[in-house]
Every structure is written in C-alpha cells, then in structure tokens.
Amino acid sequence: MDIQQIEALSSLIATSVAELKQLQGALKTTQHTASTAKAEFLKPSLQVVAAASQLIALVRTPERYLMDISTGHQLSSSLRVVVETNVPEILREKGKGPKRALHVKEISTYNGVNHLKLSRIIRLLATHHIFEEVAPDVYANNNISIALDTGKSLAELKANPEEKYDGTNGIAALVGIFSDETMHNSVCIADILKDPETTNSFSPFDAPFSRAWPGTRNIKMYDWLNLPENRPRLKRFGMGMNGMNSMTPSDAILRGFNWASLPEGSIVVDCGGGVGSVSLPIVQTCPQIHLIVQDTGPVVAEAPAFWQANQPEALAQGRVSFQPHDFFQPQPSVNNNVSVFLLRMIMHNWPDVECVQILKRVRESCNKNTRVVIVDNIMLYASRDQSIEGQDSGISDPDALAPEPLLANWGAANALSYKQDINMLSNHNACERTVPEFAELLSQSGFRIVEVHQAHQSWLPQIVAVPI
Known part of the structure; x- marks a missing residue:
C-alpha cells in the first residue's frame, strides 16, 4: 500500500473541498446541480472525484476491487428495472411523510413487480447512493434518484407508455x-x-x-x-x-472556437445538427452569422417549429435556414462560401473510413478561409506522456491534463468518456478519439488542426481545423 500517494491524494481532496466551500459561499443557491453546472466548480469537483476513486483503488485489495468492477453490470440492470417500472415516479406521487417514502409492498401494487425481488433491486441502488432506504424495505427518492423522474403522473405513464420520456430532460x-x-x-x-x-x-x-x-x-x-x-x-x-x-450548459458551444470573430454575413453550417438546438446560442450571441442547419429531411422538417418557439426573431430575419442533407453526399452547390462547418458529436458515431468520407465531402466545399469545428470527446492517455513517437500529435491544450498525483486523464472523474468510447464500439464499431487520431483523420481528408480546446472548462472539447 502506497501511504505516500494516499497522503497526497487526501491532501488534494482537502484543498479541493476548501475551494468548493469558498465558491459555494459566493452563491445564493445550495442546489447541487445549480452549483456544479458553473464552470468554476468543475475543476475542483473533478479533482475530488478523481482523487477519491484513486484512493479506493489504492486501499482496497486487488481481489475485492476486481470483484466490484466485474459485477458492475448489476447496477445497470437494476437501473433499467427502476426506470422501466416507474419507481421514481411512484415514490414522488404516492410516497408518504416528509421524505415521500413508501414500503416496497406498496410500490409493488403500482408497478406489478414482485416486492421481494424489487426490494433487493432498490437496496443495491441505495447501497450506491441511488434512492434511500429510510427503514427496512421502505424507500424514498434522494437527489440522485430524482434525476430519473420523468415528472409524469402514473396515470399518464399507464395511458401512454411510449410517451414516457417525451418532454423530459432526457x-x-x-x-x-x-x-x-x-x-x-x-x-x-x-x-x-x-x-x-x-x-x-x-x-x-x-x-x-x-x-x-x-x-x-x-x-x-x-x-x-x-x-x-x-x-x-x-x-x-x-x-x-x-x-x-x-448535461452541458446551454452555452457550451461558445466555450472554444471564437464565433464572435467571424465577420458580418458569415455562414455557419451545422452538419447533422438535428433541429439546431446546440447551435442556437451561436445565433443568439452573434447576430452577424447566418446559420444553416443540416440533417435528414424528417428531422429538419421539425426545426422551424423549434426556432419559432426559441428564437423567432432569427427565423423572421432569415438568419437561420434549413437543408435536408446526407453528409455522405456532396454539399449542396449553394454552400460555396461557408465560413465554418460545425460537426458536433458526429465523428464518434462512425469508423475511420466513414469519417474520412464525411470530412472529404466538407473539404470539397471549403475555400481557403473555411474552418471546420469538430465538437466531440477527445480522449486523453492515462499516462503522463501524451505523445506518440513518429506520429503527428496535432496541437494540444496544456490545461487538459489532471494535476499529479492523479491519473493524467482524470481517472474515474472522466470515466464517462471512456465508457462512451466502448459504447461506440458496441453499437457502431466506432470510437472516441485522441488528438493524434483526429490529426490523422483530418490529414487524410485535407485538413490540419490549428486549435484544440480540450480543458474540462470547455465542457465538450473542440478541435478547429483548416484546409491544406
């Protein structure tokens, strides 16, 4: 057991908690989500999570640690049960007392799940701080489980089960x-x-x-x-x-590439942009920009209603328009003077061959001043050395790495990125990528990297590339 490293991690937790306490004191809200959604909270919060998880790995026996990891699927299985059988909604609507608690037998009368089995499911989650067991077999929501609540009534959920998630935060x-x-x-x-x-x-x-x-x-x-x-x-x-x-602030897209630097009349194309919800802040803060939202026909057909509800002025002024488009096909010929092509959360859905095809279609419509902004996870190596011998590492963000003695990639505090990487492998045979891997893709497609906004205060990392 490395006592010196344990002491260093404990010290980092203490200093990070002190920083969080100071930041919290400046806020009028005590709501956890409201606090940690602020950019200044992110780094000390990450440091606490990374250090605490590293401490656990150090002090547990290897055998116990491996058993915990290898049985992690039971947590996913249990989460699926409570989400699909409406346990958070039942507790919110039917719970009793100040904590809105309910005995598992009563929960069972509303969702039809055997109460003996259901209690074991919820107890496992409560053991991991999801739900609270306030008395034997009596459960209540807590600040984590309530995030699973769709806000719908049990009557609504029973009458329209397919619409369970409609209108929620997702x-x-x-x-x-x-x-x-x-x-x-x-x-x-x-x-x-x-x-x-x-x-x-x-x-x-x-x-x-x-x-x-x-x-x-x-x-x-x-x-x-x-x-x-x-x-x-x-x-x-x-x-x-x-x-x-x-899970990201609404203005996250603004924390990276300097959209305000674009001159009057600049055209930004949001490739595969859905209804344009992510690029909405660009239009709101940069009135000199014209936005073109591209996606499949059925998707962009829904976009005008979204903009009418959220930014009707831009719609009325013609500062936003919509194009049905398949990004594997050539860009529409009218897109011959585009300032920026935005590809947000596109690359990770596709293997390298398909990514190069997408980027080459964009490259065909670029002029010498066009920029490509890729918004995607950027994977860090767990080692301190982030370079690969004989390979172009592109441009890096010097603030991206975690401080010692943490793992360079922030360890478990950044684990969702690595889990998402395996999700992409599982679902599509695709991946999240490192900066060198992005540099290789872009090089094959006729681009080079000029900016990387990778530090965690950027929320979702951004890579800016130019034609070569």
Missing part, C-alpha cells in the same frame, strides 16, 4: 438506453474480438450490436432503431440525445 431516457440496448450490445464485444473474421474489421456491420439481437447481422444500429417494431426504442433514443445535451 436523463431517464439516457439511462434506459445505456442499461438496455447498449449493455446488451456490450455483452458481445468479446465474441467479436475473439473471432478472427471480425476482430480486425471496422465495418459498422461487424459491431458487437450485430450479434446482440436476432436479425441484426446485416443492418446498422441506427437503421435497426428505425424499424417499425422498434418505435419505442427510437423515441427513447431521441430523448436520450436530449439528455446528453442537458
């Missing part, structure tokens, strides 16, 4: 996706990697997804979700993507 939907489709797919990773016929393939048709479900050998996951029989999953997936957006 967090419950995201948990549903990760604990259902994505977990199911990940079970088959080992099968794909051990098979000589698929281990070296990066085709979307050889993703672990292809073996996880009946009839998925020759279909991509996105196409599978669009099958009529998977309509409930597709609706949940759409709301889950809103959940990803809700």
Whole structure:
C-alpha cells in the first residue's frame, strides 16, 4: 500500500473541498446541480472525484476491487428495472411523510413487480447512493434518484407508455438506453474480438450490436432503431440525445472556437445538427452569422417549429435556414462560401473510413478561409506522456491534463468518456478519439488542426481545423 500517494491524494481532496466551500459561499443557491453546472466548480469537483476513486483503488485489495468492477453490470440492470417500472415516479406521487417514502409492498401494487425481488433491486441502488432506504424495505427518492423522474403522473405513464420520456430532460431516457440496448450490445464485444473474421474489421456491420439481437447481422444500429417494431426504442433514443445535451450548459458551444470573430454575413453550417438546438446560442450571441442547419429531411422538417418557439426573431430575419442533407453526399452547390462547418458529436458515431468520407465531402466545399469545428470527446492517455513517437500529435491544450498525483486523464472523474468510447464500439464499431487520431483523420481528408480546446472548462472539447 502506497501511504505516500494516499497522503497526497487526501491532501488534494482537502484543498479541493476548501475551494468548493469558498465558491459555494459566493452563491445564493445550495442546489447541487445549480452549483456544479458553473464552470468554476468543475475543476475542483473533478479533482475530488478523481482523487477519491484513486484512493479506493489504492486501499482496497486487488481481489475485492476486481470483484466490484466485474459485477458492475448489476447496477445497470437494476437501473433499467427502476426506470422501466416507474419507481421514481411512484415514490414522488404516492410516497408518504416528509421524505415521500413508501414500503416496497406498496410500490409493488403500482408497478406489478414482485416486492421481494424489487426490494433487493432498490437496496443495491441505495447501497450506491441511488434512492434511500429510510427503514427496512421502505424507500424514498434522494437527489440522485430524482434525476430519473420523468415528472409524469402514473396515470399518464399507464395511458401512454411510449410517451414516457417525451418532454423530459432526457436523463431517464439516457439511462434506459445505456442499461438496455447498449449493455446488451456490450455483452458481445468479446465474441467479436475473439473471432478472427471480425476482430480486425471496422465495418459498422461487424459491431458487437450485430450479434446482440436476432436479425441484426446485416443492418446498422441506427437503421435497426428505425424499424417499425422498434418505435419505442427510437423515441427513447431521441430523448436520450436530449439528455446528453442537458448535461452541458446551454452555452457550451461558445466555450472554444471564437464565433464572435467571424465577420458580418458569415455562414455557419451545422452538419447533422438535428433541429439546431446546440447551435442556437451561436445565433443568439452573434447576430452577424447566418446559420444553416443540416440533417435528414424528417428531422429538419421539425426545426422551424423549434426556432419559432426559441428564437423567432432569427427565423423572421432569415438568419437561420434549413437543408435536408446526407453528409455522405456532396454539399449542396449553394454552400460555396461557408465560413465554418460545425460537426458536433458526429465523428464518434462512425469508423475511420466513414469519417474520412464525411470530412472529404466538407473539404470539397471549403475555400481557403473555411474552418471546420469538430465538437466531440477527445480522449486523453492515462499516462503522463501524451505523445506518440513518429506520429503527428496535432496541437494540444496544456490545461487538459489532471494535476499529479492523479491519473493524467482524470481517472474515474472522466470515466464517462471512456465508457462512451466502448459504447461506440458496441453499437457502431466506432470510437472516441485522441488528438493524434483526429490529426490523422483530418490529414487524410485535407485538413490540419490549428486549435484544440480540450480543458474540462470547455465542457465538450473542440478541435478547429483548416484546409491544406
């Protein structure tokens, strides 16, 4: 046991907590989410989480630590049960007393799940600080489990189960996706990697997804979700993507590339931008910009209603327009004077070959002054050395690495990025990428990196590239 490192980590926790206390004192709110959503809270919060998780790894025996990790799937399974059987909503609506608590037998009368089995499920989650067991077999929501609550009444959920996640912030939907489709797919990773016929393939048709479900050998996951029989999953997936957006501040897109530096009349194309919700702050803060939102026809058909509700002035002034477009196809000929192509959370859905195809289509429409802004996870190596001998590492952000004695990539505090990387492998045979990997993709497509905004205060990292 490394006592010196344990002491260093303990000291880092103490100084980080003191910083959080000072920041909290300057706020009028005591709400946890409201506090930690502020950029200045992020680094000390990450330091506490990273140091605490590293401490656990140091003080537990290797055997116990491995057993905890290898049984982690039980947490996902249990989360799926409580989300799909409406436990948070039942406790909120039917709970009694100041904590709105309910005996598991009463919970069972509302969702039909055997109370003896359900109690074991909820207790496991309560043991991991999700829900509270206020008395034997009596449970209540806490500040974590309440994030799973859709806010809908039990009557609504019973009458319209497919609309469970509609109008929510998407967090419950995201948990549903990760604990259902994505977990199911990940079970088959080992099968794909051990098979000589698929281990070296990066085709979307050889993703672990292809073996996880009946009839998925020759279909991509996105196409599978669009099958009529998977309509409930597709609706949940759409709301889950809103959940990803809700975990970042609404102005996160502004924390990186300097959109205000673009001259009057600049055109920004949001490729695969949905209805344009992520690029909305660009239009709100930069009136000199004209935004073109691109996505499939059915998606952009919904976009005018979104803008009418959220930024009608931009719509009326013609500062935002919409293009049905497949980003594997050539850009529309009218897009011949674009200042910036924005690709947010696009690259990680596709293997390298498809990413190069997407980027080459963008490159065909670039002039010498065009910029490409990629907003995606940027993976750090766990080692202090972030360079690869003989490989272009691109430009790095010097503030991206965690301070010692933490792991350079922030360890468990940044684990969601690495889990998302394996999610992309499971679902699409795709990946999250390091800066050198982005540099290679961009080089193959006729671009070079000029800026990297990777530090965690950027929330979602950004890479800015120019044509070569």
